[in-house]
Amino acid sequence: MTTVLFVHGTGVREPGYGESLERVREGLRPLRPDVAVTPCYWGGRAGSALRSGGLSVPGYGSARDVPGAEPDGTDGDVELWGLLYLDPLFELRLLAPESGPRPELAPGAVPPGEALSAAALALGGDDRLRELLDAAGIGAEFAGAVAAVLTSPDGRRFLRSPAAADGAEELARAFTAEAVRRRTGSEGAPPALDGAARDAAVDRARALLPGGDAGAGTHRGPVTRRIGRLAGRLALGLASAQAVKRRSALTDAAHPAAGDVLLYLARGEALRETVAEAVRAAEPPVVLLAHSLGGIASLDLLATRDLPQVELLVTVGSQAPFLYELGALPGLEHGVPLPARVPRWINVYDRRDLLGYVGAGVFPGRVEDVALDGRQPFPLAHSAYFGNPELYRLLAAELP
Template sequence: MRIIFVHGTGVRRPRFDELFQRVGAGLLKRFPDADVEPCYWGDEFGATLGAGGASVPGMVPRQAPPGTVADTAEDPETVEWLLLLTDPYCELRVFAELAVEADTGFAVPGVRSPGEAVADRLRALPREPDPSDELAALLRETDLAEGYRRALDAVADSEEFRAACAAAEDDATASDLVATTGRAVVAVLLAEARDTALCTGDERDRLVDLLTGRLGGTARGLVTRGAGVLLKLGLRLTRQPVLDRWRGEFTSDKASEVGDILRYQARGEALRTRLQQMIDRSPEPPVVIGHSLGGIALVDTLALAATRQQPLPVHLLVTVGSQAPFLHELGALAGLHPGAALPSGFPDWLNIYDRKDLLSYLAEPVFPGDPRVTDHEVRSRQPFPLSHSAYWKLDAVFDRIGEALR
């Protein structure tokens, strides 16, 4: 039996040598007489930064213009808003805890507290602002108008806001609460809209200004104690400051992983020709196994040959953690026209996936009713991205290949 193994994106030597040794050992354990052949394509067909990363901001340090100071500090606004977009109520929670710790105990029984007054003003805000006022115009310009009512109600009805209002027992704390509430409403708006919002940082800040003013506040830019705590936490936990500072190094390290996919999509013919030659010169119909991008290239190669009515003699196709079905669903698979079925002459296809691997996809639902296509789930019990590489340490992967061949 002849088995050809095609690696995936981002693999270079010596990592490939280690990977192939592991894959070969797993296959030979089950098929001692098999001839396992590697298809290493990383150096010849993989992506590199041809200009040394000159296109990447931060790859080459740049001198600050004369008379200016280089910006080496972290951006506190970006850090705080990253946390708020992930959890719009986090600042309200921190505010409530800090306010309780600082409570002086001077609340007057029977008198509405300053925090309760903030809650009243939030509930009293018109859910449909006057179309002619600045707030309404800004909501329209940022594509956030549709979610405005929901954002106001969501914050007003949240346990976090109620706890923060209950903890604001004096005017100074209530002033902080107003600023925190304005940011929370805008954070809910942006978090729900995601990338459909067309909103700059200046527009975001103006929305906070307007809401803060209508809630009884005066000035944006007030850094509350809660915001200060979030900033310190964000500098430790959020990825944006790290990415900003190390973008050049990060891009260089990851260029092969993303770049291999992009390069294959643009210039994949050379790799497909290599695969066809390896299959053609095999003395018997081989088993072809492709991981990740290797699976895409194999599906393309076999589909294109079968479409030309020159099917390649392959005993079994195995894709592991592959994006081929997803690309076909997008209409982006080179070997098949969008929506097309697998052509006559395409071999039996075993598609192995792990639902924790965000780069693995199902093939059976994309080719419904095709008896040649079989999905099989394995579980590495690892989160992504570790799950994308863990297949080759799972006996279940090799056992399922052996079952298909028997």
């Protein structure tokens, strides 16, 4: 039986790794039930930690946070979602400024905002929308997101404004972006959210709202012309004073990922040995499915040790080719060809994943680069591979 060893990336710890492992199993099970997906968890044993309790970080623990384009336009759409994930209400604010005329209604007519609000609260009763939200990974968060948007000052102002008459699309995006914001801020593994599934959920929600059956994209123009100005204000909102104030929380959030990389580049043997032990314990033929830093370590291991059990290496969102080009890949100096012991290698990347690199140029004839599109902005693009059905179709066809 073929064994797929899932080697995780930087910053991953339990219980997040177990959730990611199960996601991979669920993705492959319908396509290749003959394959065993087994763990290769190195974060607990070979991952980084603040071993002196953060003594090296100035003021650590004293100021903790209180929880509180392409021709088809896809690049612009993804950038729009990047802004919405930061601020789900920004389109509603742009469409409904602080002051403006109230719409005049015919006697007995229901204000557009009231009809929108009532329809929005009923969205949870649509079976098809629930299916699409679950497929997008935000089903559990959507009802709370709707309530939060409708009751926010910006949401209430929008519903009272003339923009509410044709604002179904923007409102549907606000609900969805708020749900994603809640999902990405929750405990557990980084969400593998697929952009196409998200878009399908938005389209369904829009169609269920009054005035939303005119078609997607009809009201986006006036908003996107002002995105540049808003982006500047968002950048100012992330000023260094806030970063200093929140340094403890930022350190806690960032050090596992950055620390794992630094520790591996300085002393990577423990990680490589963890992978080697998992290979030796697995039933051959073995496939290494390795994400991010796990791909670096797996390539290093195969370049420096004879592991004939491994018949295929699949790196996903990996920096191994980039490190090799920099001369920083521990197991192989730049200019030295990939040893013959390295098995067939497939390298999966997303052009929006700023941590995913291609290898065919630096390892000619030894690696096959495969592009996938998760339709997510960075950094969600770095984990979206494992929510993309295309990855599992690729694996099903290529696994021994």
